[in-house]
Amino acid sequence: MSKKISxxxxxxxxxxEIQVSGWLYNKRSSGxxxxxxxxDGSGYLQCVYFKGNVTPEVFELTDKIGQESxxxxxxxxxxxxxxxxxxxxxxxxxxxxxxxxxxxxxxxEHGVEFLMDNRHxxxxxxxxxxxxKIRHRIVKAIRDFFDDRGFTLMDAPILTPxxxxxxxxxFETEYFDLGKAYLTQSGQLYAEAGALALGKVYTFGPTFRxxxxxxxxxxxxxxxxxxxxxxxxxxxxxxxxxxxxxxIVQSVLKDRAEELKVLERDITKLQCVxxxxxxxxxxxxxxxxxxxxxxxEYGNDLGAADETVISSKFDKPVMVHRYPSEVKAxxxxxxxxxxKLALAVDVLAPEGYGEIIGxxxxxxxxxxxxxxxxxxxxxxxxFEWYLDLRRFGSVPHSGFGLGLxxxxxxxxxxxxxxxxxxxxxxxxxxxx
RNA sequence: UCCGCGAUAGCUCAAUGGUGGAGCAUUCGGCUGUUAACCGAAGGGUUGCAAGUUCGAGUCUUGCUCGCGGAGCCA
Numbered sequence: 001m002s003k004k005i006s007x008x009x010x011x012x013x014x015x016x017e018i019q020v021s022g023w024l025y026n027k028r029s030s031g032x033x034x035x036x037x038x039x040d041g042s043g044y045l046q047c048v049y050f051k052g053n054v055t056p057e058v059f060e061l062t063d064k065i066g067q068e069s070x071x072x073x074x075x076x077x078x079x080x081x082x083x084x085x086x087x088x089x090x091x092x093x094x095x096x097x098x099x100x101x102x103x104x105x106x107x108x109e110h111g112v113e114f115l116m117d118n119r120h121x122x123x124x125x126x127x128x129x130x131x132x133k134i135r136h137r138i139v140k141a142i143r144d145f146f147d148d149r150g151f152t153l154m155d156a157p158i159l160t161p162x163x164x165x166x167x168x169x170x171f172e173t174e175y176f177d178l179g180k181a182y183l184t185q186s187g188q189l190y191a192e193a194g195a196l197a198l199g200k201v202y203t204f205g206p207t208f209r210x211x212x213x214x215x216x217x218x219x220x221x222x223x224x225x226x227x228x229x230x231x232x233x234x235x236x237x238x239x240x241x242x243x244x245x246x247x248i249v250q251s252v253l254k255d256r257a258e259e260l261k262v263l264e265r266d267i268t269k270l271q272c273v274x275x276x277x278x279x280x281x282x283x284x285x286x287x288x289x290x291x292x293x294x295x296x297e298y299g300n301d302l303g304a305a306d307e308t309v310i311s312s313k314f315d316k317p318v319m320v321h322r323y324p325s326e327v328k329a330x331x332x333x334x335x336x337x338x339x340k341l342a343l344a345v346d347v348l349a350p351e352g353y354g355e356i357i358g359x360x361x362x363x364x365x366x367x368x369x370x371x372x373x374x375x376x377x378x379x380x381x382x383f384e385w386y387l388d389l390r391r392f393g394s395v396p397h398s399g400f401g402l403g404l405x406x407x408x409x410x411x412x413x414x415x416x417x418x419x420x421x422x423x424x425x426x427x428x429x430x431x432x
Numbered sequence: 433u434c435c436g437c438g439a440u441a442g443c444u445c446a447a448u449g450g451u452g453g454a455g456c457a458u459u460c461g462g463c464u465g466u467u468a469a470c471c472g473a474a475g476g477g478u479u480g481c482a483a484g485u486u487c488g489a490g491u492c493u494u495g496c497u498c499g500c501g502g503a504g505c506c507a
Binding site for chain 2: 026028029030031032033034035037046048050051052066067080082083084101102103104105106107108109110111112113114169185186207209211212213214215216217218222224301303304346354355356357358401403406428
């Protein structure tokens, strides 16, 4: 009985007879030859059936099997430069586990709506497999980065009693006898509690926004990683962010070169993501916009088009810091040198992928924070626990949030974030 | 909520107001090295829904539904 192996391990079995189980990805034929492309999740294998080498029954079967049938193939592994991947199977047997016909996603072009309706099947396509593997590598890089630097993973609740920042629209649900609860839009306030307990923490989980945004950069459900560090100011925060981004990008380049190739990603755009990253102030960003002739009004937040213009001036992610405090969240500390500015930083990805990181140094003064909550017209009692963090051993601290899907879209070079998450949740789609 | 574009075969798309086609997929036939294989043949249609203009509407008009892109909002 021949050994069962994964396609990724083929190179260790050259000359031996083996078995592989998987799904029929594509099929081609030429007279007395049949080429079956098998996929098993670990790779792709071309299985060659020559009429003279197999029984008539097996040869006939190879004609009948439809795309995405699940099968087990048996044969001898050989090196073959003409084969995609460099190896192929000189096949002698094929066993059908489940025969299928009329698989909807053919090896041709399809429209977005059709593919999203069939997302559960679309995930089997080579591009989608590559994206999921890169997404996983990015997630692993995120966890390794913080784990190796003394951070503790401390996840925040998903059901929360009130808005975290008081700005965006939230999904609402009934919570037993306690009234309304909301799906979290950020774990940040809880991460601050964690930082004052453990020094350095990060949260990593799904977040929810009920805004009716309908663009290539928006999902209603997306994943965010949020580190928070005690005794850390804005500059420390930017140091952490740039080391973090370099680590993520270089990890993907090192371990997922194959997948980036499948996606036809121009990796020279990623190779240059090494420290230091450019840092400009909001004021300098506005200067760039004015020099470009854009009618940007000082004091506004940067729009999507503004971000694209600014990021196009740099070949790596650019950090924009010290925004007008009016356009930023209530908990951000103001610049002692100019109280009109917040000690905030956004990181804009290159090539128009927009904001992938937003962060700040947090306000640590109890009195100042109470004033801000009043100014923003937020319910003080909901924030009492948060204010306790300033009553008992308050320290300068800072952190940021990185949007996973925007990061995946940028690194993979995708048009839309809907392909970066297995099952996207968007304003007009919550299926499959 | 607003602006723009779109909806025709299972899929991707053509079709001057005058008999709705092609490629892929499917089925059948051919080919000993295919690379989204190729060559030949066949089957496959309530042109998103409703109304209107017209001798005649896939095509023009109005309304509706759904989708895509963007704006606002947001990350």
